[in-house]
Amino acid sequence: MAQSVLTPQSEDFPRWYQDVVAKGEMADNGPVRGTMVIRPYGWSIWERMQAELDARIKETGAQNAYFPLFIPLSYFQREAEHVEGFSPELAVVTHAGGEELAEPIVVRPTSETVIGEFMAKWIQSYRDLPLLLNQWSNVxxxxxxxxxxxxxxxxxxxxxxxxxxxxEDANAFATKIHLEVYNDFLENVLAAPTYLGIKPASERFAGAINSMTAEGMMRDGKALQMATSHELGQNFARAFDIYYQSEAGQAELCYTSSWGASTRMVGGLIMLHGDDNGLVVPPRLAPIQVVVIAVRDEPEVNDACDRVAASLKAADVRVRIDHGRGSFGRRVTDWEIKGVPLRVEVGPRDLKEGLVTVVRRDTGAKVTLALDSVAPTAASLLEEIQVDMFEGAKARLAEATHDVANIPEAIEAAETGFARLDWSQVGEAGEAELKVDAVTVRCLQRRDGSMPLNDTEDDLVCIVSKSY
RNA sequence: CGGGGCGUAGCGCAGCUUGGUUAGCGCGCCUGGUUUGGGACCAGGAGGUCCCGGGUUCGAAUCCCGGCGCCCCGACCA
Structure with a gap:
């Protein structure tokens, strides 16, 4: 491997992250503080995430729809906890069309409120339930x-x-989303092992009765919430009058749920799998699975590149040819930073014998293959990389999770990874103690690692760590 | 909001302490050529309201006053 052009992770992890985002051409800072310009390569990864998630969401029976960006401020005030939780971070429009508005408009931070308003209109009968909606949007x-x-x-x-x-139905559906959409995507596409559990009351979504989470561990040992699924009980139904008429003819309040996964997962991808040479994208996610690089810009070499690429494409591999001018080393480094899982190097030396070199991004391992065996081999190599990445991440997660007996030990373990201890050892008082050292309870689990129904179950354990 | 730092070419920076004629350097970019098996090299070239406003001065990137913006570390969070 070449000497890295990035700040090494061990030297300065946040700096390394910024380097990968910049040099991997993922994103730029926007002109307004905190805004983000997603560049084509970063976007192509997000598109893949969207496609994989969207298919799974539809599989559950949910349908896509779209609600407005602007929400009346008064909507937020209808649910006490919701407004309290979100008020500090709302962007509010007070002027439009050259005039001060009679009622301020909130730029949505999340859409429970507007969607609740319309659910109330659309739901009349028990026959209208369940109502399963999803929207792709900005917030x-x-x-x-x-x-x-x-x-x-x-x-x-x-x-x-x-x-x-x-x-029961709301709980079952929120759980289904958490496991069959989010966790399935995380494990099988993102190669991301997580701890699945529920949030303690202090970390719950504002207005929810229960929040399920998938907590991943980044390479610096800190946690990142990859996705969440919330049970909202009847809180929003009550605030927005979401009633239905039961079979018996009674007016009944609905139970609602909400669940989300965001562009944050792109950051998670970078920090979960990335190394000192840049991003490492799992093959099933990768917008480019194989890059075919011409060592020299010569007709025979380029022809061979085209042939190899065509055979890969025929095998349904997402492939990109790079026979642009510029040095070979430069192009290799650039694709490494972008984390393309497999690289095929086509050069005159090997080509004389009908061979090419195939290099894995995750391990750097090289194999020399005959031209016409690249496609079948690549397909199985990609699957192998996918599995190895997941197993590797799982091993790192297990290794950096320490079972501890008390809060001081948990704080110590959180310096380098996660700690797991009895929830009865923590509680609200313990959470305050942990917080002094910037450590939080990431989730509660049953002793066997499964998700509890709620935080009143006996004998729960908690995962604690520092987090993003 | 607290603590630190920074605004000079697309990016990263030097120059400022001790004011002085044409404001430099690296990378990137453009042109031509040689290159290409792990970030190539040579030659030529383009590119600047020195964050903004005021002040001091014969003269300000540099000194003084005021403003604005950004980044990093914490508290808040998908």
Whole structure:
């Protein structure tokens, strides 16, 4: 491997992250503080995430729709906890059309309120339930300290909103989303192992009765919430009059849920799999799975590149040819920073014998292959990389998670990774103690690692760490 | 909001302490040529309201006053 052009992770992890975002041509800071310009390569990764998530969301029966960016301020005030939680970070429009508005308009930070308003209109009968909606949109939260992808003032996400006839149905659906959409995507596409659990009351979504989370561990040992699924109970139904008439003819309040995954996952991808040479994108996610690089810009070499690329494309591999001018080393480094899983090097020396060199991004391992065996081999190599990346991340997560007995030990463990301890050892008082050292309870789990129904279950354990 | 730092070419910076004629350097960019098996080299070239406003001075990137913006570290958070 070449000497890196990035700040090494061990030297300064945040700096390394910024280097990858910049030199991998992922994103730039926008002109307004906290805003983000997503560059074509960064966008292509987000598009892949969207496509994979969207397919899974539709599989659950949810339908896509779109609600407005602007929401009347009064909507937020209808749910006490919701307005309290979001007020500090709202962007509010007070003037439009050259005049001061009679009622300020909020630029949505999330859409429970407007969507609740329309659910109330659309739901009449138990036959209208469940109502399963999802939207892809931008939202705005005026964060105090923005970071590209991880915490931008405006970010992109999908937010699902559903209404159900019973608590059980709402709980089952929110759980289904968490496991069959989010966790399935995280494990099988993003190669991201996480701790699945529920948030303690202090970390719950504003207005929810329960928040499920998937907590991933970044390479610096800090946690990142990759996706969440909330049970809203009847809080929003009550605030927005979401009633249905039951089979027995009674007016009943709905139970609602909401769930979201955002462009933050792109930041998670970078910090979960990246190394000192840049990003490492798991093959099933990668917008470019194989890059075919011409070592020299010569006709025979370029022809061979075209042939190899065509055979890969025929095997449904997402492939890119690079026979641009410029030095070979430069182009290799650039593709490494972008994290393309496999690189095929086509040069005159190997080509005389009908061979090319194939290099794995994750391990750097090289194999020499005959031209016509590249496509079948690449397909299996990509699957191998996908599995190895997930197993590797799983091993790192397990290794950096320490079972501890008390809060001081948990704080110590959180210096380098996660700590797991009995929830009964922590509680609200313990959370305050942890917070002094910037450590938080990331989630509560049952002892076997499964998700509890709620935080009143006995014998729960908690995962604590520093986080993004 | 607290603590630190910074605004000079597209990016990264030097120059400012001790004011002085044409404001430099690296990378990038353009042209031509040689190159290309791990960030190539040579030659030529383009590119600047020195953050903004005021002041001091014969003269301000440099000194003084005021403003604005950005970045990093914390508290808030997908």
């Amino acid at each position: 705005v939260r005026w964060e105090l300290r923005p970071r590209l992808f991880l915490r931008s003032s405006e970010f992109l996400w999908q937010e699902g909103h559903t209404a159900h006839a019973s608590y």
